[in-house]
Amino acid sequence: MSPWIFLTAFVVGGLICVVGQLILDLTSLTPGHVMVILVIAGAVLDGFGLYDPLIKFAGAGATVPITSFGNALVHGALLEASTHGLVGIITGIFEVTSAGISAAIIFAFLAAVVAKPRG
């Protein structure tokens, strides 16, 4: 891992958030819309094989933004499809993203158990 990745991670990750901020400020869309747009963008970019080079260049700057969720869904689907054929697209779609979704469900649940509701 080259030390430059600590710089590119910051810059690329920051720039992806700037894109999100621009969509928020220039349109009347909500943050939920922005997240959806970026997830679809990640999936489409991976369809053209453009997301992996970005991960190689920026490391966590490309894997931490929500765009990588779309990328990981396509990755899982194509990986499974390459071994099991067309049905692999359905069976493999959550293969790579399992970590993120499972972690989010478990920790969100535990937070609701532990923390007092506010507001």
Place this chain on the structure above:
Amino acid sequence: MTTASKNEQKAYQQTIKKYRPAKPMGKNMIRAFLVGGLICEIGQIVQWFFVKFAHFSIQDAGNPTVAVMIFLAACLTALGVYDKFAGWAGAGSAVPVTGFSNTMTSAAMEHRAEGWVAGVGGNMFKLAGPVIVYGVVSAFFVSLIRYLWIHLV
């Protein structure tokens, strides 16, 4: 009940436009850049830890890194910290995967009073659901097109 016609609505929008404060776009962009960049930088450091001390390959370290970031965001949300600086950071805290975790954790906490099944279970994906729905649907079509392209063309 009368409803305003399209033209009236348009005219009204144009009238109030003059009185609405302009969005501080430059400031918002800088904040989003700094906070988003910082969150990714923390992710990069976590990933470095996994590679250096747990001997993961760089590719394999991506998933546990995301899980750690989600854990950190859930903790900060439970402590009430994340939502405080989310207003300041705008898309900088919403776009990283920590924002995804934040929407789920805050929805689970907020609806706890409505019960564990209907409240916590039923509302956890209220905000995060669209991301999963459109992520999966778009990934399905992208993968299908890519698969067919590779195997048939």
